[in-house]
Amino acid sequence: MVAGFLIFLAIQGFVSFKVTPEPYPMIRMPSFGLAASAQGTYPVTFISGEVDFSDGTTADIDPYAIVNTLRFSTARPSLDYVFKPPKGGDVSDHLRDWLRGRVESVTGRDDATDLRLCWEDVSVHVEDASISDRQPCEWTEVAL
Known part of the structure; x- marks a missing residue:
């Protein structure tokens, strides 16, 4: 059962990083917007x-x-x-x-x-x- 869960997480992680836009919520957290530039x-x-x-x-x-x-x-x-x-x-x-x-x-x-x-x-x-x-x-x- 643990091995099956780990395989599921691996597949889910692969899909999460290959699909754009990310199918939130999955493995990754969503981005929180843009940050200020180096010029402030x-x-x-x-x-x-x-x-x-x-x-x-x-x-x-x-x-x-x-x-x-x-x-x-x-x-x-x-x-x-x-x-x-x-x-x-x-x-x-x-x-x-x-x-x-x-x-x-x-x-x-x-x-x-x-x-x-x-x-x-x-x-x-x-x-x-x-x-x-x-x-x-x-x-x-x-x-x-």
Whole structure:
């Protein structure tokens, strides 16, 4: 029985190190994210948003407010998976209806025509939280 268990662990360990991404939880512990660079900076991607209305006005919108009905741990990964370039903006009619409803709920207006989301890569200095090395926004536009 002990030998069978050891063989099982060996096979499980082999699969764990050969399959990407790792089939957590197995033998290895998951990674705990990135560490700061030798220069004392940490790479971060900020997300911001703008919404256009039928009267020609534009307003800033918090992307996290749009997805606040989702579980907190899945909100940002969901935004990235569905809307982040290069695949962003190509959404189903069902998702577009949900998004329109969420934008209406957040802005209090029912005449939104377009939603634009910006992903901006920056470096945050761990000593003072200052930001440097800003990259241009990668935009996604969704017609509502």
